[in-house]
Amino acid sequence: MPGRRTRFFAQHRIAGRARPVLPSEAFAVITRNDLRELAVLTAVGVVLGLVHLTLRPGLPLLAAPAAQCSAGEAPVEQAFEPEPMESLIDGGVR
């Protein structure tokens, strides 16, 4: 029963020389090992980001929604006079 290494060389050696890696093989399939590495690195990054966020006093974990006018709040006064309808009728030219 040939060992693992022997079987490997039998498959990958041609005329005593190492078989070159073809480009199609070089872009190898993403293996389960690669995906495991990706998952671990992602988890580390997320944890680091959360730790960074909690250590920042100025940044809340969940930001408040963007400021909007509430029902009881007075609307902002317009700094300019609204244009009368008559000026729109004659093409907006006064």
Next chain:
Amino acid sequence: MNAHPGPGDMSSQPSLWRRAAWPARLVLAGVFLAAAAPKLADPAGFAAAIANYRAFPDALVNLVATIVPALELVGALALLSPWRRGGALLLGALLLGFTALLATSLARGLDVSCGCFGGADVTNAAETAGDPVRPLHLLRNLGLLALVALSLAEPRTATAAPATNVR
């Protein structure tokens, strides 16, 4: 197709992939370290830049603004470690996300700051303070994606061989 050639091929001459992948990884790691550092130093500015894209709910902007640079940092460091394939996959996924975000903002006609290498200047009222999003950014991301593909193209012999194959 065997993605785990084992240690036998290590004695052969370094292949073109191996020679090209090493500088590609160095460039990628440098770019992402340079991108992560200012974002980590000023997460509020980066959060403002992200909010301008109007792609995330307001509540999640701070989370994204701190997790994304951390992922960039981890991915860049992993590229220089034996976990280089995982790091390349992580940076590739990030680049795909960035490219999609840039493409959608260009398609929507948003005139916002890229925020690629740090946040917009929050003291400046203009949303485009800094580097406005341009099609050139898409081209740059495509180039970086090509470097990620080159890193992944490196045969496994040149990367860390699984411990089970080494005897």
